[in-house]
Amino acid sequence: MNAPGHAHADATKAHADATDAHGPDLRHHGDVEVRGDGAGLVDLAVNVRAGTPPAWLRARLAASLATLAAYPEDGAALTAVARRHGLAADRVLLTAGAAEAFVLVARALPARHPVVVHPQFTEPEAALRDAGHAVGRVLLGPEDGFRLTPEAVPEEADLVVVGNPTNPTSVLHPATALARLAREGRTLVVDEAFMDAVPDEHASLVPLLERLPGRTVVLRSLTKTWGLAGLRVGYALSDPATVRALAHHQPLWPVSAPALTAAEACSAPEALAEAEEAAKRFADDRAYLSARLAAFREAGLREATPEPEGPFLLLRHPDADAVRERLRERGFAVRRGDTFPGLGPRWFRVAVRDRTTTDKFVNALHKVLDRT
Known part of the structure; x- marks a missing residue:
């Protein structure tokens, strides 16, 4: 067992909180909302772009099945991902989704x-705990729009994990602010699973990666923009020594041939251009959803983030549990908020969808809030 961690922070910005056995269910995820009796609901609980994977990507994946008799060879995928980020291939580690990368960080x-x-x-916290770590929490609050100031992170923290843009708050932290968390003797882990849903990826830490002190690990996923949750493919970007340390804890051939095909295909210039167009649509559709939701302020509904930049919105309502259940009755699944540390039963998250879906959702919400 590793030595227990301790955290402290400016109480006006954030505070640290040790996990206890009765805390939020860290293993609850949005896909649960659309399983079983939720299988026929309109899915606003999972943040995967609708209508994906696109036809050209499905064709590439189907063609890769002809190679399944051979062991996976990752060279082409490594080269493509490295080129996509302007890095050397020895700074890239391909993983079975970002979730595997969290486990590798915790163990390695x-x-x-x-x-x-x-x-x-x-x-990330669940993986650290499974690896025997005592984990401190820095809890950001709605009074500051869930924004992080580097001073909120305790000096003694030698491994810091932060999402950008953050799920579920939709906050995008400036790269310059996150860079201030990097220092000698500390590992900074930035989860950028949703960064390709941000136009121009303008807050990514990747361009600063080679200049930051200490150890920095940036994690990416192909799940959200490309609709590949079932394929399990992502990657970590870091310095060569850290990449080797993480890889040491992987089994042989950790990423399947179809997943390697996806990593290569989604790193190509034409795929990046498609992702950029999708990011711009997300921004437009999010603005539309936000504008429609503003009509419910008198009914107690509030957005958590003044300037959301992820493909989802975090919402608060005094009777959110009842709102979620009544939305299910009307055919819509949204993500509960009480399983996220720092939130509670008054919160829920809604994925950004096209305007037709948003209009249907808003109509259902009108009926639901009339009953609360």
Whole structure:
């Protein structure tokens, strides 16, 4: 067991909180909302772009099945991902989704005082705990729009995990602010699983990666923009020594041939151009959803983030649990918020969809809020 971590922070900005056995369910994820009796619902709970994977990508994946008799060879995918980010191939580690990368970080990298910035995706903390770490939490609050100031992270934290843009708050932290968290003796892990849904990826830490002090690990996923949750493909970007340390904890051939095909295909210039167009549509559709939701302020509905930049919105309502259940009755699944540390039963998250879907959702919400 690693030595317990300790966290402290400016109480006006954030505070640290040790996990206990009765805390939020860190293993609950949005896909649960659309399984079983939720299978026929309109899915606003999972942040995967609708209508994906596109036909050209499905064709590439189908063609890769002819190679399944051979062991996977990752050279072409590594080269493509490295070129996409302007890095050497030895700074790239391909993984079975970003979730595997969290496990590798937890098992491979030393940490006496790990800290996770919440609310955010809960798998990083779950992986650290499974690896025997005592994890501190820095909890950001709605009074500041869930924005992180570097001073909120305790000095003694030697491993810091933060999402950007953050799930579920939709906050995009400036790269310059995150860069201030990097220092000698610390591992900074930035989960950029949704960064390709941000136009121009303008807050990515990747361009600064080679200049930051200490150890920095940036994680990416192909799940969200390309609709590949079932394929499990992502990657980590870091310095060569860290990449080797993480890889040491992978089994042989950790990424399948179809997943390698996807990594190569989605890193091509034409795919990046498509992703950029999708990011711009997300921004337009998010603005439309936000404008429609503004009509419910008198009914107690509030957005959490003044300037959301992810493909989802975090919403608050005094009776959010009842709102979620009544939305299910009307055919819509949204993501509960109480399983994210720092939130509670008054919160829920809604994925950004096209305007037709948004209009139908808003109509259902009108009926639901009339009953609360």
